[in-house]
Amino acid sequence: SQQxxxxxxxxxxxxxxxxxxxxxxxxxxxxxxxxxxxxxxxLVHLILIRSNEREKxxxxxxxxxxxxxxxxxxxxxxxxxxxxxxxxxxxDEGASKIIFGSGTRLSIRP
Amino acid sequence: xxxxxxxxxxxxxxxxxxxxxxxxxxxGHATLYWYQQILGQGPKLLIQFxxxxxxxxxQLPKDRFSAERLKGVDSTLKIQPAKLEDSxxxxxxxxxxGAVGYTFGSGTRLTVV
Numbered sequence: 001s002q003q004x005x006x007x008x009x010x011x012x013x014x015x016x017x018x019x020x021x022x023x024x025x026x027x028x029x030x031x032x033x034x035x036x037x038x039x040x041x042x043l044v045h046l047i048l049i050r051s052n053e054r055e056k057x058x059x060x061x062x063x064x065x066x067x068x069x070x071x072x073x074x075x076x077x078x079x080x081x082x083x084x085x086x087x088x089x090x091x092d093e094g095a096s097k098i099i100f101g102s103g104t105r106l107s108i109r110p
Numbered sequence: 111x112x113x114x115x116x117x118x119x120x121x122x123x124x125x126x127x128x129x130x131x132x133x134x135x136x137x138g139h140a141t142l143y144w145y146q147q148i149l150g151q152g153p154k155l156l157i158q159f160x161x162x163x164x165x166x167x168x169q170l171p172k173d174r175f176s177a178e179r180l181k182g183v184d185s186t187l188k189i190q191p192a193k194l195e196d197s198x199x200x201x202x203x204x205x206x207x208g209a210v211g212y213t214f215g216s217g218t219r220l221t222v223v
């Protein structure tokens with residue numbers, strides 16, 4: 001089963017623009033994480049936001065969480081070619097298990 | 111620190127054959143996960159180990175898939191016999207108690223023909 005669903009499924013923007021991806025989930029969570037996956041590689045953890053947090057920043061990344069709407073967004077500012085990847089949200093289910101969404105494929109055009 | 115090691119990197123087999131994947135997690139990481147990622151989808155958890163014990167294998171197709179982590183360190187995932195729908199990337203991840211996020215290996219891409 002997949003807890004989170006990302007939107008859009010695919011996104012293509014010009015280098016230097018901002019990219020926004022959204023994640024909706026179904027049940028209550030303790031935290032939500034975002035991961036990046038470059039083509040043919042494993043996933044890399046980007047950021048975790050806890051259910052009592054509304055916004056979190058890490059470098060060019062900004063994550064928001066709205067538990068009333070069961071949704072989160074990931075904003076990447078000033079995009080670069082190296083940001084081309086798939087991005088997944090993951091929500092906790094149980095004490096130590098996380099469930100991944102279906103991902104957003106981000107392409108950065110030069 | 112060394113990352114999560116997986117082998118082989120690629121594997122092509124015929125349906126009904128068997129295959130095994132190997133994972134060596136980061137040293138000291140007690141929890142190990144195997145995920146299946148079908149093309150265009152997010153990873154799906156197959157099995158979770160805590161040291162050498164199984165915590166969750168609810169989505170593991172036990173009629174054909176098996177996994178073990180005998181000494182609480184490295185792990186193997188086996189498929190026997192393989193079906194066409196098993197074509198996917200098999201990802202191994204590990205985590206330490208209280209750590210933020212999982213560390214993933216690069217995965218094994220399995221193609222069943």
